[in-house]
Amino acid sequence: MRNTLLALCIAAQAFTLAWMVYGRESVIAHGASVSIATAPLDPRDPFRGDFVRLRYALNSLSHAPTHWIPADAQPRKGDRIYAVLQERPGGLHDVAYFTNVKPDNTTNELFLRGRLRTDNPGNAFNRVDVGYGIEQLFVEQGHGIDIEQRQGVRGGLQNAMHARVSIDANGTAVLTGHDWNALAIGIEIASDFALNRGADADNGVGATTDTDTDTDTDTDTDTDTDTDTDTDTDNTVPLTLTIVNQSNAPIGLNNPGDNCGFRLEPMNRIISEYREPEGICSDQSEAPLTLAPGEPLVIPIDLSAPRWHMSLPLADETRTADIRSFRDNGEWFRLVYRSDEQNGQVSGSASASTAYWQGELISQAFNALGQVD
Amino acid sequence: MSKHAAWLRQEVGQWLQEGLIDQTTASAITARYPLSSQRSWGLFILTAIGALIFGLGIMLFFAYNWAALPKEAKLALIFSGLLSSHGIGWWLRRKPADTTNLVEGFHLLGTMMFCAGIWLIAQIYHMDEHYPTALLLWGLGALSLGWAIPSVIQGLLATVLISVWGISETLDFNRIHLASIAIIGLTLLPLAWRQRSRTLLALTIVALFGLLQLTIAYHWTPVIVFKLLFCSALILLAISHWSRGTQFPQSASVLKAIGAFVYGACLLYMTFISEFSLSMLTLPNPAADNVHWYLYLNWGMLIITTALWILLMVVGRAGKNASPMDRTLSLQRIAVLISLLILLAYQFNTSPAFQAFLHLLSNVVLALHCVLLIIRGTDALQWRPVALGCMTLCVLIMARFDDLFQSLLMRSAAFLIIGALLFYVGHRYSRRKLQEQTLEEQTHA
Numbered sequence: 001m002r003n004t005l006l007a008l009c010i011a012a013q014a015f016t017l018a019w020m021v022y023g024r025e026s027v028i029a030h031g032a033s034v035s036i037a038t039a040p041l042d043p044r045d046p047f048r049g050d051f052v053r054l055r056y057a058l059n060s061l062s063h064a065p066t067h068w069i070p071a072d073a074q075p076r077k078g079d080r081i082y083a084v085l086q087e088r089p090g091g092l093h094d095v096a097y098f099t100n101v102k103p104d105n106t107t108n109e110l111f112l113r114g115r116l117r118t119d120n121p122g123n124a125f126n127r128v129d130v131g132y133g134i135e136q137l138f139v140e141q142g143h144g145i146d147i148e149q150r151q152g153v154r155g156g157l158q159n160a161m162h163a164r165v166s167i168d169a170n171g172t173a174v175l176t177g178h179d180w181n182a183l184a185i186g187i188e189i190a191s192d193f194a195l196n197r198g199a200d201a202d203n204g205v206g207a208t209t210d211t212d213t214d215t216d217t218d219t220d221t222d223t224d225t226d227t228d229t230d231t232d233t234d235n236t237v238p239l240t241l242t243i244v245n246q247s248n249a250p251i252g253l254n255n256p257g258d259n260c261g262f263r264l265e266p267m268n269r270i271i272s273e274y275r276e277p278e279g280i281c282s283d284q285s286e287a288p289l290t291l292a293p294g295e296p297l298v299i300p301i302d303l304s305a306p307r308w309h310m311s312l313p314l315a316d317e318t319r320t321a322d323i324r325s326f327r328d329n330g331e332w333f334r335l336v337y338r339s340d341e342q343n344g345q346v347s348g349s350a351s352a353s354t355a356y357w358q359g360e361l362i363s364q365a366f367n368a369l370g371q372v373d
Numbered sequence: 374m375s376k377h378a379a380w381l382r383q384e385v386g387q388w389l390q391e392g393l394i395d396q397t398t399a400s401a402i403t404a405r406y407p408l409s410s411q412r413s414w415g416l417f418i419l420t421a422i423g424a425l426i427f428g429l430g431i432m433l434f435f436a437y438n439w440a441a442l443p444k445e446a447k448l449a450l451i452f453s454g455l456l457s458s459h460g461i462g463w464w465l466r467r468k469p470a471d472t473t474n475l476v477e478g479f480h481l482l483g484t485m486m487f488c489a490g491i492w493l494i495a496q497i498y499h500m501d502e503h504y505p506t507a508l509l510l511w512g513l514g515a516l517s518l519g520w521a522i523p524s525v526i527q528g529l530l531a532t533v534l535i536s537v538w539g540i541s542e543t544l545d546f547n548r549i550h551l552a553s554i555a556i557i558g559l560t561l562l563p564l565a566w567r568q569r570s571r572t573l574l575a576l577t578i579v580a581l582f583g584l585l586q587l588t589i590a591y592h593w594t595p596v597i598v599f600k601l602l603f604c605s606a607l608i609l610l611a612i613s614h615w616s617r618g619t620q621f622p623q624s625a626s627v628l629k630a631i632g633a634f635v636y637g638a639c640l641l642y643m644t645f646i647s648e649f650s651l652s653m654l655t656l657p658n659p660a661a662d663n664v665h666w667y668l669y670l671n672w673g674m675l676i677i678t679t680a681l682w683i684l685l686m687v688v689g690r691a692g693k694n695a696s697p698m699d700r701t702l703s704l705q706r707i708a709v710l711i712s713l714l715i716l717l718a719y720q721f722n723t724s725p726a727f728q729a730f731l732h733l734l735s736n737v738v739l740a741l742h743c744v745l746l747i748i749r750g751t752d753a754l755q756w757r758p759v760a761l762g763c764m765t766l767c768v769l770i771m772a773r774f775d776d777l778f779q780s781l782l783m784r785s786a787a788f789l790i791i792g793a794l795l796f797y798v799g800h801r802y803s804r805r806k807l808q809e810q811t812l813e814e815q816t817h818a
Contacts, residue, residue, distance in 0.1 A: 002521065009517040010459040010483065014452065016510060017490040021448060024498040050438065051496075078546060115503070119547075136501040140440040175499035 027174045031166035032110055034085065034093040035179070037360075038163045039151065050144040052137040054163055054175075058083045058095040058112070061129045062268040067099040075100050077119045081130045082171055083112045089339040090359025092162060098130070105169055113171030134165055134175040150180065157186035157244055158364060182247035183291075185361045187335065188240040193370030194324060237300035238324070238370075241335050241363065245291040251357045253337070256287035258307045259299050264323070266310075267332040267365045267373075274331060277311045277320045288356070301335065324368045332365040332373065378406045420478035421526045428485020435493045444497045451490040458483035477524050484527060487514045505541040508534050516560055525570045532561050532573070536580040540587065549592045554584045569620075571627045578609070578631055589667070597671045599639065599653040603716060604674040606635035607709065611681045614689065637765065640712055640742070643735040644772060651728065654719040675717055682710050701749040705742065712738045739769055751802045754809060759802060763795055 038054040057063045064083075068075065075081060084103055086096040093110070103109045114132040139147065152158035160181040166174045241262065245251045255261030260281035266272035291297055301308060304322045310333075311320040319326075323333060338360040365373035385402050388394045394402075431454065435447065462479030465472045488511045494500070495507070512534030519527035539553025557580050565573035582605065590598045609632030613625045642650065656671065686706050695703075715731050715738070723731070746762030749755075770791050774784065 006463070006518070006521040009514075009521040010456075010463075012517060013459075013483070013487040013490075013514045014455060016514070017452065017455070017487070017494060020491070020494045021498075024494075024500070051499075078548065131501065133501045134499065137499050138438055138496040140438045141436075143440070 023172075024174050027168045027172050028166045028176055031168040031172075031174070033164060033166050033176070034087075034110065035091060035162040035164055036093050037181075037362075038161050038178075050139050050141045052139060052144050052147050054135050054137055054161070056132075056135075056163070058085075058132075059130055059135070060268075061098055062271050064095040065097045065270065067097050069099065069101045073100055075116050077116055079116045081114045081116050083114060083130065083132070085110045085112065085167075088360065090357070092359060102171070110167060111171045112165075112167060112173050132173050134163065134173045137163070137175060137178060152184065152186065157184040157242060159184040159246060160362070180246070181359065181361070182245065182251060183357065183359075183361055184244045184246050185335075185337075185363050186242045186244075187363045187366060187372070188242070189366060189370045189372060190236050190238045190240075192236055193238045194368075238303050239301040239335075239366070241299040241301055243291070243297040243299075243337075243361065245293055245295050248293050250293065251291045253289045253291065253297070254286055254339070254356045255289045257281055259301075261287075261289075262299065262335055262337050264301075264308050264310065264333055265336055267334055272331060274310045274312050274323075274333075277306075277309055280307060280309075326368065330367070332367050334365050335363040337361040381406050417474045417477070417526075420474045421481055424478045424481040425485060428482055428489065431486065432489040432492060435489060435496070438496060447493060447497060451486065451493050455483055455486040455490055458486050477522065477526055480518055480522055480524065481526055481530070484511075484515050484518060484530065487511065503546075505538050505546070508538040508541065512538055512556075516556070519564055520560070523564065523568055525565075525568050525573050528561055528564045528568070528570070528573045529576055532557060532576050532580050535561070536584060539584045543587055543591055550584075550588060554581060554588070557581055557584070566621055566624070569623065571623050574624055575627045575631065578627070582631075582635070594665070594667055596652060597667050599642070600671055600716065601674060602635055603639040603713075604678040606632045606639060607678050607682060607713065608632075610636060610709070611678075611685050614685055636709070637742075640735065640739050641765075641768065641772070643712070643715070644732070644739055644769065646729070646732045651719075654716065655723075656720040671720075675713075675720065679710075679713050679717065682706070682713060686710065698749060698752050701745050701752065705745050705749075708738050708741050708745065736769065736773065740766065743769065747798050751798065751805050754802075754806055756802075759798060763798060766791060766794070 036056055036058070038056045061081075079100060080102075082099050082102055083095040084097050084099065085093040088094050095112075102113075103111050112132045112134075114130040116129065117131050118129055137147075147161070150159055151161055162179050162181065163175055164177040164179065166176050243253070253261055258281065263276060263281075265276065266274040289297070303324060306320075308322075309320050310323050311318050312326060323331070339356055339358045382403055385394070385399045389396065389399045435451070458479050462476050462483060465476045465479065491507050491510055495502070512531050515527045515534060516531035518524060519531055535553050535556050539550050542548045542550040542553070557577055561573070562577045562581070564570075565577050582602070586598050586602060589595075589601065609628045613628035613632060616622065616625045616628060643654065656668070686703075689706070690703060712735065715734055718731055719728070743762040743766040746758045746765070750758030750760075750762065770787055773787070
């Protein structure tokens with residue numbers, strides 16, 4: 001009797017391990033395989049060795065709309081959250097919306113099943129609100145730092161990692177590998193980035209609300225504006241954006257007009273009140289740009305130019321100005337290239353558009369004080 | 374016991390050589406006190422530590438995570454390690470020779486391999502799951518083997534793991550967690566009793582104490598934690614009295630040690646007066662907190678404990694012909710009951726003057742306990758109660774240094790009295806020892 005009991009207990013230990021393996025292998029074998037953009041960090045686990053901690057945009061509830069059922073539901077720490085995915089240009093997947101109710105399998109929507117890790121989602125910067133069990137990539141000891149170096153450093157070029165994930169019909173995800181974006185992106189902040197405000201700069205903003213932008217289609221910015229700023233304007237460009245082709249093949253980008261392939265946007269697009277002003281980069285024709293392997297594209301970003309101004313609704317009016325001139329300096333911004341939504345201005349033929357590199361490039365976040373995330 | 378029997382065998386051999394006793398008497402004496410057949414605990418602990426460290430080494434080996442090693446090879450290694458460790462333990466079990474330590478050592482290694490397997494699979498599949506679940510799985514693996522072998526060391530490991538699981542769920546994930554308490558109380562405590570293991574009994578009781586108090590304090594209210602601790606300690610002390618008559622009489626010493634330690638600490642706490650300590654001693658304000666279930670728990674524990682101790686005093690009262698030690702024990706029980714009544718009195722909305730009186734009374738009760746411990750220790754010629762009584766008395770005097778003895782004269786008097794008392798204790802202990810030796814010599818003569 002005791003021998004039987006002992007045998008059962010030993011078998012239970014082996015069965016537990018086998019069940020863990022079976023669960024993951026069945027997801028890998030039968031699940032859908034997707035790629036999701038991620039940013040790695042490199043800590044170490046005492047039992048499992050080196051691992052890279054992965055951060056996805058879909059970890060943050062502020063990244064996409066939420067469809068709570070009922071509408072006034074307040075999910076709490078530990079509750080199930082489902083991130084419904086949509087495919088983006090370039091084959092990457094991103095979250096379309098979050099919900100607290102499991103999506104219907106009949107709709108063929110691909111979704112990730114996660115759990116809320118905090119009671120105050122979205123209130124802190126760069127935190128994980130929702131975990132999906134794919135936030136750790138284990139690597140051979142010493143190789144975590146290689147991944148970090150490939151990804152790049154603050155203030156330098158950064159190459160986005162794409163996590164390969166298998167997802168089954170219940171939203172269970174298994175991280176199966178990773179690859180790298182073909183383009184690296186970097187921003188350089190000038191030492192005199194911050195505005196040198198005048199003594200009367202206590203109006204909340206140093207610019208008038210009506211901006212008259214007259215933009216040439218040359219890549220060099222040549223704008224006339226009647227903005228009334230208290231800034232010291234000199235010839236130094238506050239921000240420089242660099243894109244480098246890190247693949248072995250030429251890559252085409254669509255960058256018409258005054259660098260209208262790129263846009264300035266707040267980091268938390270869902271909750272931020274900053275908006276790109278209407279009319280910027282409108283009526284721009286397609287402008288192909290080809291980057292040879294290893295070739296960099298350097299774009300000076302003159303934030304004082306109306307092309308890069310942002311609008312912010314204030315108490316009595318909406319003001320449009322240089323982001324550095326707003327008194328509220330707590331906002332973080334990024335420069336973004338998205339092949340599918342270049343300010344809605346792409347008017348070329350479908351065949352021409354598909355020749356461009358498909359995907360999105362997102363720079364490191366920076367704020368109006370010149371700090372970089 | 375085994376140590377004493379070995380000593381006696383040496384002495385019997387000497388007596389036989391010197392002609393003090395004959396062979397028949399020597400055989401009768403050695404037969405009366407046989408050498409214990411219990412296992413060698415030193416060897417067992419070494420084996421257990423060896424298995425634990427070896428298992429940790431294997432886990433770290435896999436943690437290196439060679440990229441060149443395919444996952445199939447890693448999985449094969451971990452499954453073969455698990456099955457071979459348990460398999461060797463199984464094989465040794467069937468051997469006629471006494472290999473208990475090795476059997477338990479290999480099964481412990483198997484449980485460590487089970488843990489290594491959990492982490493390795495998590496590593497292979499990059500799992501970032503709810504980490505306390507891994508502790509639960511590992512703990513359940515150890516628990517099941519603890520009953521199946523049966524094994525104290527698996528039980529100890531399971532107690533630690535289930536406790537860490539409960540603490541993680543409570544502190545890291547803010548969950549009301551009673552499952553860990555239930556598992557320890559319903560499966561590991563009975564295992565300790567079944568195996569007659571004082572070590573496992575002590576660990577499970579401490580784990581239950583800790584998890585219960587942590588859960589109540591973290592999720593509901595800290596105001597009843599002190600009273601629950603106090604009552605639980607007295608309940609343990611009361612149970613220790615009755616557990617002597619059970620099939621596991623050694624449990625009495627464990628229950629008594631834990632109960633006395635917690636009770637002493639609680640009583641010392643009651644001698645400090647502050648707003649915070651009063652908030653822990655008094656009843657939560659029903660108007661502010663409504664009448665929650667914990668108020669009923671508060672009163673329920675106090676009433677049950679008081680009833681239990683009154684029953685204990687009635688059952689165990691010292692008769693007219695009782696020895697001085699029994700009388701001292703009775704006095705100690707009276708002191709415990711008084712301290713319980715002091716705590717009960719705090720539950721009513723008492724005036725500051727009455728609270729000050731209760732505070733003073735707490736000091737007196739603790740001092741009385743110290744004196745009774747010293748008397749009992751010197752009567753029985755046991756140095757531990759004497760030392761404990763003296764040290765607690767010194768702690769009490771130091772605690773009152775600021776808030777009771779404000780004048781230098783009072784402080785001086787307190788130190789003089791305590792110094793003189795310690796001298797007297799030492800003198801009384803020596804005199805008692807001398808008396809005992811003289812009595813023994815007279816008996817031999």
